[in-house]
Amino acid sequence: MLDFFTVATRVKKPGYTEIYPRFQVKPTEDLMIRGGDFYAVWVEDRGLWSTDEYDVVQLVDRELTKYAEEHKSEIDGNIKISYMWDAESGMIDAWHKFCQKQLRDSYHMLDEKLLFANDGTNKKDYASKRLSYPLEPGPCPAYEKIISTLYSEEERRKLEWAIGAIVTGDSKTIQKFIVLYGGPGTGKSTILNIIQELFDGYHSVFDAKALGSANAQFALEPFKKNPLVAIQHDGDLSKIEDNTRLNSVVSHEWMSVNEKHKAQYENRFVCFLFMGTNKPVKITDGKSGILRRLIDVTPSGNKIPVREYNKLMKQVQFELGPIAWHCKEVYLSDPGRYDEYMPTSMMSASNDFYNFMVDSYHIFKRDDGVSLKAAWEMYKNYVDEAKVPYPLSKMNFRSELMNYFREFNERFTTESGERARSYYSGFRTEKFESDDEKPVEESVTETKKDPEEIVIPDWLKMKTQESIFDKECADCPAQKATSKETPSRKWDDVKTTLSKLDTSKLHYVKVPDNHIVIDFDIRDYSGKKNFLKNLEAAREWPPTYAELSKSGEGIHLHYIYTGDVNKLSRIYDDDIEIKVFTGKSSLRRMLTKCNNLPIATISSGLPLKGDDKSLVNWDGIKNEKMLRTMIKRNLNKEYHAATKPSVDYIAKLLDDAYNSGIGYDVSDMKNEIFAFAAGSTNQADYCIKLTNKMKFKSEDPNPTIEAYKDELVFFDCEVFPNLFLVNWKVAGEGKPVVRMINPKPHEIEELLKFKLVGFNCRRYDNHMLYGCLLGYTNEQLYELSKKIVGAEKGGSNRAFFGEAYNLSYTDVYDFAAKKMSLKKWEIELNIGHKELGLPWDQPVPEEKWEEVAAYCDWDVLSTEKVFEHLKGDFTARQILADLAGGTVNDTTNSLTTKIVFGKERKPKLVYTDLATGEQIGGDGVAKPSKVLNAFPGYEFVFDENNKPHNMYRGTDIGFGGYIVSFPGIYITVALLDVNSLHPNSIRAMNCFGEYTKNFTDILDARVAIKHGDYETARKMLDGRLAPYLEDESTAKDLAQALKIAINSVYGLTAASFDNPFRDIRNKNNIVALRGALFMRTLQDEVESRGYQIVAIKTDSIKIANADKEIVDFCMQFAAKYGYKFDHEATYDRICQINDADYIAKYADPKWCESTYGYIPGDNAKAEKKGEFWTATGKQFQIPYVFKTLFSKEQIKFEDLCEAKEVKTAIYVDMNESLPEGEHDYHFVGKVGNFCPIKPGCGGGVLVRESKAKDGTTKYDSVTGTLKPDKTPYRWLEAEAVKILGKEADIDKSYYRTLADKAVDFISEYGDFERFVADEPYTGTPGVDFPPDDDDLPWYTEEELKEILAAQQEEQDDLFNKR
Secondary structure, three states: OOOOOOEEEEEHHHHHHEEEEOOOOOOOEEEEEEOOEEEEEOOOOOOOOOOOOOOOOHHHHHHHHHHHHHHHOOOOOOOOOOOOOOOOHHHHHHHHHHHHOOOOOOOOOOOOOOOOOOOOOOHHHHHOOOOOOOOOOOOOOHHHHHHHHHHHHHHHHHHHHHHHHHHHHHHHHHOOOEEEOOOOOOEEEEEEEHEEEEEEEOEEOOHHHHHHHOOOOOOOOOOOOOOEEEEEOOOOOOOOOOOOHHHHHHHHOOOEEOOOOOOOOEEEEOEEOOOOOOOOOEEEEOOHHHHHHEEEEOOOOOOOOHHHHHHHHHHHHOOOHHHHHHHHHHHHHHHOOOOOOOHHHHHHOOOHHHHHHHHHHHHHHOOOEEEEHHHHHHHHHHHHHHHOOOOHHHHHHHHHHHHEEEEEEEEEEEOOOOEEEEEEEEOOOHHHHHOOOOOOOOHHHHHHOOOOOOOHHHHHHHEEEOOOHHHHOOEEEEEEEEEOOOOOOHHHHHOOHHOOOOOOEEEEEOOOEEEEEEEEEEEEEOOEEEHHHHHHHHHOOOOOOOEOOOOOEEEEEEEEEOOHHHHHEEEEEEEEEEEEEOOOOOEEEEEOOOOOOOEEEEEEOOOOOOOOOOOOOOOOOOHHHHHHHHHHHHHOOOOOHHHHHHHHHHHHHHEEEEEEEEOOEOHHHHHHHHHHHHOOOOHHHHHHHHHHHOOOOOOOOOOOOOOOOOOOOEEEEEEEEEEEEEEEEEEEOOOOEEEEOOOOOOHHHHHHOOEEEOOOOOHHHHHHHHHHHOOOHHHHHHHHHHHHEEEEEEEOHHOOHHOOOOOOOOEEEOOOOOOOOOOHHHHHHOOOOOOOOOOOOOOOOOHHHHHHHHHHHHHHHHHHHHHHHHHHHHHHHHOOOHHHHOOOOOOOHHHEEEEEEEOOOOOOOOOEEEOOOOOOOOOOOOEEOOOOOOOOOOOEEEOOOOOOOEEEEEEOOOOOOEEEOOOEEEEEEEEEEOOOOHHHHHHOOOOOOOHHHHHHHHHHHHOOOOOOOOHHHHHHHHOOOOHHOHHHHHHHHHHHHHHHHHHHHHHHHHOOOOOOOOOOOHHHHHHHHHHHHHHHHHHHHHHOOOEEEEEEEEEEEOOOOOOHHHHHHHHHHHHHHHOOOEEEEEEEEEEOOOOOEEEEEEOOHHHHHHOOOOOHHHHHHHHHHOOOEEEOOOOHEEEEEEEEHHHHOOHHHHHHEEEEEEEEEEEEEEEOOOOOOOOOOOEEEEEEEEEEEEEOOOOOOOOOEEEEEOOEEEEEEEEOEEEOOOOEEEEEEHHHHHHHHHHEEOOOOOHHHHHHHHHHHHOOOOHHHHHHHHOOOOOOOOOOOOOOOOHHHOOHHHHHHHHHHHHHHHHHHHHHOO
16 A cells, blocks of 8 residues: 555444545655645556556555455445545545645656666656667667768767767766757758657657746746656747756756746756757857857758658667667767867857957967957957947957956066067967867877878878987977966076976977978868878978977978078968077977977078068069968068068058059958057057058959950859869850869969850859869868858858959859849750759769769850850940940949949939938038929838838838839720939939939930930040940940940949948938839829829839820920830720739720820830730730730740749659659759640659758649649650650640639629720720721710710729729
């Protein structure tokens, strides 16, 4: 029997004996109370504890029944058993009173020990459950496939280490938690689902956001059962208000717990947290508790096909025991592996200060210290450049910086003997290093594997052995380093020699003046020292004594120099320094490994310092690299011994470089120069101010590379972790494509001698070429590629090289007036469409290199074909470049800027207040206006959410053009279009001040050319246009060039980035706004005259029943505001569907001429081409629909093809012959051209890849590919249809359905058959269709008036209904 009650009897009335449970207030081992209520009861039959109160009821009632059976012969009269299950007996109430009032909390947390199916148990194990599988070794192939695909080796180890810690029980004391950080569908939920299966019953689901909230009172309730594992699949710790509670849970501290409807109690939770998230965890500072506890895990992004994935996940449930065993072994092999782990990638994603430290890492590490003044100046510069929204105050900055250094001293003596104030020393490099960046401890030849099989010469094979340096310099003065890693005393006071020191500890030694050290600190792309690169560089030097650096990655070569060491330059090459030890300088050293050669003598081959008095020779400095070298030499004080003259020299260098016109961008050196300037003993403020004025980039930081060969060469790059491919071909039919697989820098250098033409190359391929030119490895190029793709999606622009933009001759994407991807051009031009179905973030197997190369060939050929198609745009670019004095690789924006403003970069712009018409110049002086610029009643206001609005005449005009429509069917509709609305708004408001004339010259020249008035155009822009006006063809090219320039200007006035066209006072987009206010004003004027507006769209207006009177009025009204309307067309009838879409039939040109005195332009063109209908909107423009319903033209194959585009990837699921539920996905790409195919004819379902809420991959139908009943049509790529001759299998029911929808659109507003008939829509001659003379007697004048009145009433009713 349980020890907290006995079975008792009592007689309440004669003849009845009650058997009931008597609960005893005494110490108990079978019952636990927590929070003033029942917690758990021991169930002997199961050998487990139970937290189910109903088990108490059953156990107690069973004892009552047992007692009654055993004692019924001893009891006289009737027996009444007061069961707990019987609410009327009152026993359940007594039980609750017993637990809640009479007992005090006495409990032990349950299930703190993981029990497997093959484990025994007893009461003292405090277990309420056990796992369904045994812990035992065995194979787990399904798990192995999943984990190795979704996670890299290191990320996998983190997960398995954590799982193993739970299996062993150590997780209860480990103060870590796991965050799986990555995009949707990358495998976060997959591993979390496996963890849930592994610890079924021992896990709970928690709310990370609540843990990080200061107000979530019941945030700990999910932990009330004290799970060993807590999981959240889609958590959010990006906005932590208070991390105290989270830190306490992870640290297993005693906490006060609130459960709903229960008293507060104390508990210590033992769970290990796992959280999946798409957002970075907010790490507030360098000493954050989260920082020490978080282990971030990033999925690889690799994927498993859906069918295989589902199969593997089913198999995993049979491998749980071996998985747990494997993870246990991983953990036990290195339990302390993550004791010092730093989540650097998570910090970089959420902590601006950490990113500043990373940005300045090489400076802090090199100097192993920094003054507060220098660091503060560097930080201010970083905040400005990185646009940090909430920078630290100087006080908080001072405190936060301490987290990254070991020591802070108000006064400090540097290694060179200089005194500094407020100095940080002992840079904590470990905060930036991952586990694989630790110093080597074995022989280099044993631990450093060389992927490129660099041959290590015998003299550079180093190991732990007796040092020849220690022997040769035994008598040199030497001293131990302090805990701050600085000399312990002044050298004048040093009496010890090197022979007296343990040289394996950090120390300083005064070597002879002619003893020099070549220090190799070459870094990889991520900024880390790279042993292999240092080895490759060092082996080219004469053999001598060599040592490894303290980190094990750098190499030090020791020489005796026979010349004057004071004349040696301190820089040999990038990341290779010549260290000279004269005056107070000494060698900082810690012996790790060395070779056994004596110190050799060297007399030549080293660079010498320049003459202090020499001026900069710009004939010799022709590029950015040379400029960088000279700046570095000044930072090393090679030209001047003091800081101030060195800073002056750097300022002079940059000024002269800026004025010389060379292209450069050394912004990345700004922090280093700031730190150097702030280090001045007496002139720091002067040096800092001067540094703030330095020109760190040229006016045009993108220098054009001279091509030595005239041939145009089209090229394309493909980048993978193990493959860099550059394919190119000389322009011309039949010329072969050349493939460069993993090219060397000299091969790229040769390629650059051609005029290279790429597609979007300025923003991608050029930078790949430049990286290769600099000697980047495949892996570094891949990392660069990732950064550039990230920049294109809104990340940092620091991935781009300033010198790389103009490696190419021109960029097809950039000069194209119509912006589309290369794949969409392939479809539009019927070139054919190819995509590469290989993941770009995985190494390509060598047997697939040919496939990649063929794909790259295709893109090269496509680029050439698109270039040929856009020859007109390229000619326009050439003209713009000529007019601006630029190159064809300059952007349209930059060329237009030069044409309008010349060399002026900060023109005085004019701003117009459109409510009053008042104009203020950039100098603050009011300007007179020649046209009407006032729109009384206009207001720029903010709503309650602080959102701005342009309000006018009761209408929210918006920030673009004014758009309004009144859907319906109308007759005799005039379409009037403002000629160059935005450009004429700029002219009317004189936006560019004195430079507006240059812009209006461009505008007027284009109009003059359009009307054949070449003589007027020749005078524009001071005669610069004259060379292009010799004949009609060149004039047409010029007109196109000017149109492109004009269109770019409006975008620049409204741009968010700084440029000469942008007026910072322009908060309401006044260029577009002026046109919108005019159109809204015109709307009221037209309607007040009794005419019906059909639609207004930015710069055009459609007016129903439009006669000459209203057209003339609009023309005259526009002129008051500096605009001119073109009467583009008159439609006999129109069905306006919405703001943008309509279908219309042109009016008879003869009728137009008789009505207006002229034929509108589109009507004349329509008659000439024999085209009577026009449409906008996809529902009418689909060729099959338009030709079938309206134009009655013959249907061609191209009309039965549909281009589809998605943001992820399109697949064709060829599942027609497969069992239900199975799929066969064939990759197409982001863009494809398809034909609908009849069922049973070999088509597939068109799907797009997407992500489910749990992060798994799913496939949804591509928009517009389903039937009305939501079942899918079947599709094939159009190219395949043609090649296979399956034109007869095209499913035209798809297009017939679209045609039916178009009919329905029109039928909503009137009779479709009447609308498309050749006869007038209403059958009323003279009203809605021009009558013949013979038809006039049909109606009397009175009858005609009645018909007109009835039609007007019908239109009014329709309008009122709307």
